[in-house]
Amino acid sequence: MKKSLLFTALLAAGITGSAWAQEPVNTEMNSRIREEGMNHSQVMDIAFHLTDVAGPRLAGSPGLKRAQDWAVNALKTWGMVGAKRESWGKFGKGWEVQKNYAAITVPYYHAIIAIPKAWTPGTNGPIKGEVMLIKADTTTDLAKYKGKLAGKIIIMDAPALPERQVGHADMSRYTDEQLAEMAKAKMAPAGQAPRRGGPGGNPFAAFARLRALRAALGEFLINEKAALVLSQARGTDGTVFTTNGASYADTAKAVSPELETSAEDYQRILRLVKAGQKVEMEADIKTEFFTKDLDGYDVVGEISGTDPKLKEQVVMIGGHLDSWHAGTGATDNAAGSAVMLEAMRILSRIGYHPKRTIRIALWSSEEQGLFGSRGYVKNHFGDPATMVLKPEQSKLSAYYNLDNGTGKIRGIYLQGDSAARDIFQAWIDPFKDLGATTVTISNTGGTDHQSFDAIGIPGFQFIQDGMDYNTRTHHSNQDTYDRLVEADLKQAATIVASFVYHTAERKDMIPRKALPTPRPAGAPGGR
Amino acid sequence: MKKSLLFTALLAAGITGSAWAQEPVNTEMNSRIREEGMNHSQVMDIAFHLTDVAGPRLAGSPGLKRAQDWAVNALKTWGMVGAKRESWGKFGKGWEVQKNYAAITVPYYHAIIAIPKAWTPGTNGPIKGEVMLIKADTTTDLAKYKGKLAGKIIIMDAPALPERQVGHADMSRYTDEQLAEMAKAKMAPAGQAPRRGGPGGNPFAAFARLRALRAALGEFLINEKAALVLSQARGTDGTVFTTNGASYADTAKAVSPELETSAEDYQRILRLVKAGQKVEMEADIKTEFFTKDLDGYDVVGEISGTDPKLKEQVVMIGGHLDSWHAGTGATDNAAGSAVMLEAMRILSRIGYHPKRTIRIALWSSEEQGLFGSRGYVKNHFGDPATMVLKPEQSKLSAYYNLDNGTGKIRGIYLQGDSAARDIFQAWIDPFKDLGATTVTISNTGGTDHQSFDAIGIPGFQFIQDGMDYNTRTHHSNQDTYDRLVEADLKQAATIVASFVYHTAERKDMIPRKALPTPRPAGAPGGR
Missing domain, CATH: 3.40.630.10 (Zn peptidases)
Known part of the structure; x- marks a missing residue:
């Protein structure tokens, strides 16, 4: 629908300029x-x-x-x-990356695209280590890795990249039709706010289960002195969507160094390890915490x-x-x-x-x-x-x-x-x-x-x-x-x-809705 | 056009199965x-x-x-x-990358996505240096940089990334219409072979002028002992299309280390330097040549x-x-x-x-x-x-x-x-x-x-x-x-x-075209 048609359609629906002409x-x-x-x-x-x-x-x-x-x-x-x-x-604490280097060295050299997760520590200098795949659905599954993870680089299973879709475009703008639909919308029931960011959605959900499992692993990996953790990032083609890997609270407990790794690099390492190929890596990650203010x-x-x-x-x-x-x-x-x-x-x-x-x-x-x-x-x-x-x-x-x-x-x-x-x-x-x-x-x-x-x-x-x-x-x-x-x-x-x-x-302030009911901290309806 | 329609169209055009039924x-x-x-x-x-x-x-x-x-x-x-x-x-010579690390360190730390150009040397260990923008349209323009490039990291002007196009998809397949067109094609005149790779083209041309200028710079940069050259790669979003930066011939002359740099990282450095901001980098590139066979x-x-x-x-x-x-x-x-x-x-x-x-x-x-x-x-x-x-x-x-x-x-x-x-x-x-x-x-x-x-x-x-x-x-x-x-x-x-x-x-071999006329080495019509 062209803009002129949209305007005609609005007129036909009885929504004319006069409705807001007095403003x-x-x-x-x-x-x-x-x-x-x-x-x-x-x-x-x-x-x-x-x-x-x-x-x-x-x-x-x-x-x-x-x-x-x-x-x-x-x-x-x-x-x-x-x-x-x-x-x-x-x-809480400030944090920044001050060195970020990681590469596969065996079976051949390949520098990976990876970003330290926010608020994770560095490797305390250059490290080298073998990649180890941890398979664990529950905390009790971890027992079999006890004493085996010191100095290792840890990965877990993760879904392969889906096939790219023919005709799928990275870039979109609202069409006139979509805007006309939005203009006609009735008030959504409370708690059903649309997602931010316009057309499309955030496919974070697929990683939620994995992240939860990793959280359970955290203490084990610290205790076992794993050298570095890799996790698969959302994104393709070298694009890496980032998150935090630890709390910014000044009282946050220790976590392992962790790199959010481009999906292609992560999957390559994963395929090799799953096929029984030895993979070794080197890394040098330095992050700095700021606690003065x-x-x-x-x-x-x-x-x-x-x-x-x-x-x-x-x-x-x-x-x-x-x-x-x-x-x-x-x-x-x-x-x-x-x-x-x-x-x-x-x-x-x-x-x-x-x-x-x-x-x-x-x-x-x-x-x-x-x-x-x-x-x-x-x-x-x-x-x-x-x-x-x-x-x-x-x-x-x-x-x-x-x-x-x-x-x-x-x-x-x-x-x-x-x-x-x-x-x-x-x-x-x-x-x-x-x-x-x-x-x-x-x-x-x-x-x-x-x-x-x-x-x-x-x-x-x-x-x-x-x-x-x-x-x-x-x-x-x-x-x-x-x-x-x-x-x-x-x-x-x-x-x-x-x-x-x-x-x-304006003569008056913008008219207000009724005052919301008090919402105690922790109640739903927030971000 | 659906496949059934295509088939109907072919039938209507008199192209029936009988034409090739005898094979x-x-x-x-x-x-x-x-x-x-x-x-x-x-x-x-x-x-x-x-x-x-x-x-x-x-x-x-x-x-x-x-x-x-x-x-x-x-x-x-x-x-x-x-x-x-x-x-x-x-x-000629074999070659591989054995270390690949480069980062901006001033005005803040940022590891860049960059790939050594094939057959270029490494940095001979870790280096640190200031980025210098060279503006030169001709070889004579280089005189003003004499004595100023030792240990510097060199960049040149390059076009900004175009705005991403709404609806532009990375992934395509041939449509039935496109295939029907191909089937109907007459023989193209000699020397007008279609481009490889199906729909779309290779936008290498924009970089040709830049590459030619860089070739002229090569000897100057070697003589002036520039530490590293950055060039802007084709590609976006962390995707880096690569090329070679030197000849594989065993007699090839020396070139400077050169990193094909993701367009986003290159443009960031370029914008900063053009705005008069000091940019410093560190890098550690190791490449190995193989000349035994x-x-x-x-x-x-x-x-x-x-x-x-x-x-x-x-x-x-x-x-x-x-x-x-x-x-x-x-x-x-x-x-x-x-x-x-x-x-x-x-x-x-x-x-x-x-x-x-x-x-x-x-x-x-x-x-x-x-x-x-x-x-x-x-x-x-x-x-x-x-x-x-x-x-x-x-x-x-x-x-x-x-x-x-x-x-x-x-x-x-x-x-x-x-x-x-x-x-x-x-x-x-x-x-x-x-x-x-x-x-x-x-x-x-x-x-x-x-x-x-x-x-x-x-x-x-x-x-x-x-x-x-x-x-x-x-x-x-x-x-x-x-x-x-x-x-x-x-x-x-x-x-x-x-x-x-x-x-x-098959009873007979595949029928042949007439034998081509001799094509002396260096004549057009090759790749």
């Missing part, structure tokens, strides 16, 4: 925002500094600190007030409100700045961070003095459980476990989040806040020509707007094209600057800036 | 071949030994020797006679003919066993080698005693210019430069080659030998249910059947589904066993065995 749109301001956002963008330069220059930005790592410092400085340079790193509470930090900065009656009220935008460690977290989520920074820059650059205060927050430890935004929300707005609110809670009009990769904005999830539908439809309508059309009542999960939604503050995530987020970049070693699509990031920053402008100028 | 097909023997090939296949085990166990099989390398020895032993085990390695002439070898073996009048005549099948060095050359061309070995095994296993002698040859140095097959042809059949023939030339009925990856057989290229059309159409017709249908007059180039075609012997390459050959595997670090599709290899071995059977039993 004012400032066309002149939109033009100024567009001019700055589309023709004088700095979003790629911002993204370059957050990715290539800062490096991987795992929570608590020096790379994240570099990116935070750069962002604070950028906000100050653009004239923001109160730009700073702000502790959201205690996180266990706090987690967000970056914040503001454009002060100027209306005497409204300047105490706030519009917030944000995204998480932390990433996984194998790439430079370009699409997850330097993209969203860069877009939000650029939106602030645009609004500042055009000389806009908002009625309400505009605040950006770049979260940390999102990847470990939305900790940066949850901590911030708890510190400023209230505790979702008790629903005891702080005064600031009543003054935040809305929070807008971006964290679904490099894809342009195609619309916005209402997160069930039906009273906002006509407002957002009016605001997004001027960006039809840029591909943004859709307001859906649906929830989307998995990122920081949920922390706001949980305390009764309107929190929204934009709909973004899926691109290669689930197939290649999300948490992988291939999440690098190369995957950022300049035209899409410019579009997103322009639309975000416009939404922020209209939220800051 | 006999042995249905009972086809059944026995199918039973062994489809239900008792050993093709995956053969491929496992040629890839995982032998390792990379660069011409002249120990890995190729391991695979050759395994193949000779397998042929003997299956009862072939005369199984051996046979020298085709002088090749400079000869190149093919593997040969036979099932002896039993018909007193025909046993001096020969049917040959083959494919090249050598590969590039980054992966294990699974689709290029362990696949074809395994299929040909399996075809020999099938014919032997079913107790078939052919009228004509059946010979397999697994070539080497195909990747450097079809040298293994050209040398064999020159030794046995004649010299295409003079067209002076040897007696064996008149006794070889046909040569069948397989070297277009793991995709199943969809038909056969006649290579202009129109007199063979009805024969092959009759022989392929029984395999319609397995997806093999098409006989095309067209040429296909780039592999060893050309060596036979060049001396007037009917030489054929099968049409194979393109799969992910051009997108992921062909010459890349991802050309591993994982990419082999068992069902396709079984199908191919079954069809090849049937073709060989029918060629060996």
Whole structure:
């Protein structure tokens, strides 16, 4: 369905422009925002500094600190007030890779593509050892390996790569039909939030059983002094999706060094060992823990409100700045961070003095459980476990989040806040020509707007094209600057800036849903 | 178009079964071949030994020797006679990688995905150095770098990765429409052979200019004692397509160590350096040259003919066993080698005693210019430069080659030998249910059947589904066993065995084209 047909279909369904015609749109301001956002963008330069220059930005790592410092400085340079790193509470240990080398040496030499699992230790210098396959379905199966694993490199069985599917593309965008379906959606029952990231899914499930078994093995391998553990990564063709192999808690118990190994390299080793071929490897892994400051930090900065009656009220935008460690977290989520920074820059650059205060927050430890935004929300707005609110809670009009990769904005999830539908439809309508059309009542999960939604503050995530987020970049070693699509990031920053402008100028705050019921810590419904 | 529609279309076009009905097909023997090939296949085990166990099989390398020895032993085990390695002439130096490590260390640590270019030296131990961007369009531009490159790691400008295309799939098979087009093709004018590898093309061209410039730089970099050269590889997402960085000739002059670097890693370094960021790296590359035996070898073996009048005549099948060095050359061309070995095994296993002698040859140095097959042809059949023939030339009925990856057989290229059309159409017709249908007059180039075609012997390459050959595997670090599709290899071995059977039993040899005109060495029309 072409866009014109879609529009005709909407008209035919009785959804006409008049429904949201009363929500004012400032066309002149939109033009100024567009001019700055589309023709004088700095979003790629911002993204370059957050990715290539800062490096991987795992929570608590020096790379994240570099990116935070750069962002604070950028906000100050653009004239923001109160730009700073702000502790959201205690996180745990920082960690980074300082050497990463592993190779097969017998039956022939082959350097493998593998990434240390986050928060695992190194090998304490170069090691050499024979690969040993452990077959264990239960803890009692381990007895037969007692005394045999010292200095060995451990693997376990893992499924072979499925045959590549004819016509399967890494890259996708929403079709007009898919967007039309989303616009028509009814509210999903509670607890059935759609998965994040647009079309496609995260095939993590196949590894869950294996990971659980490995967890049981952990203590045994430590006691037996295994030299190194290999696990098979999700991904193909040298793309390695990464995870953590140990807790970041300062009290975390010891684990073995562990390499998330490209599926092809892992399967080669596995096939050889299963066939009775001797495989030897060498490795040299060095990782460093940082325990001097266990706090987690967000970056914040503001454009002060100027209306005497409204300047105490706030519009917030944000995204998480932390990433996984194998790439430079370009699409997850330097993209969203860069877009939000650029939106602030645009609004500042055009000389806009908002009625309400505009605040950006770049979260940390999102990847470990939305900790940066949850901590911030708890510190400023209230505790979702008790629903005891702080005064600031009543003054935040809305929070807008971006964290679904490099894809342009195609619309916005209402997160069930039906009273906002006509407002957002009016605001997004001027960006039809840029591909943004859709307001859906649906929830989307998995990122920081949920922390706001949980305390009764309107929190929204934009709909973004899926691109290669689930197939290649999300948490992988291939999440690098190369995957950022300049035209899409410019579009997103322009639309975000416009939404922020209209939220800051609006007569009233964004209408709210009913306050949620208290959700004690540990209850379902979180990330 | 569905197969039934295609068939209807062919009937409508007046091409009916009667055109090739007179060429006999042995249905009972086809059944026995199918039973062994489809239900008792050993093709995956053969491929496992040629890839995982032998390792990379660069011409002249120990890995190729391991695979050759395994193949000779397998042929003997299956009862072939005369199984051996046979020298085709002088090749040059063997070479293999014995250590491969490189990483960015400043502004932060990141191990890169990179492969030493074939026949380049190592770093002579661990090195550390700063990355320096050389901008030079001509040799005279180099003067400004004189005295500044000692111990440096050299990069040059290279194009950024293009945006991934929505809907672009790595994996493809021929559609019925494409096959119907191929069947209808007229003979292409001489010198316009279609590209190898099925749908898609090899985008090597973009790098040609860069490579030419690098060649001019070579001597300068050696004289200036640059520590290491990085070049940007074709490929994305950790997939690295490899080439050679120096000659294999025993008289080749010295070059600098050079790493073909994944595009993402290369571009990251390039972006940083161009932005004025200091980048330092460490590397430890060890490569070994083998000069004890400079000869190149093919593997040969036979099932002896039993018909007193025909046993001096020969049917040959083959494919090249050598590969590039980054992966294990699974689709290029362990696949074809395994299929040909399996075809020999099938014919032997079913107790078939052919009228004509059946010979397999697994070539080497195909990747450097079809040298293994050209040398064999020159030794046995004649010299295409003079067209002076040897007696064996008149006794070889046909040569069948397989070297277009793991995709199943969809038909056969006649290579202009129109007199063979009805024969092959009759022989392929029984395999319609397995997806093999098409006989095309067209040429296909780039592999060893050309060596036979060049001396007037009917030489054929099968049409194979393109799969992910051009997108992921062909010459890349991802050309591993994982990419082999068992069902396709079984199908191919079954069809090849049937073709060989029918060629060996046929009343006459396969009809020939006119003898080519002599083609002096260095003349166009080769690979």
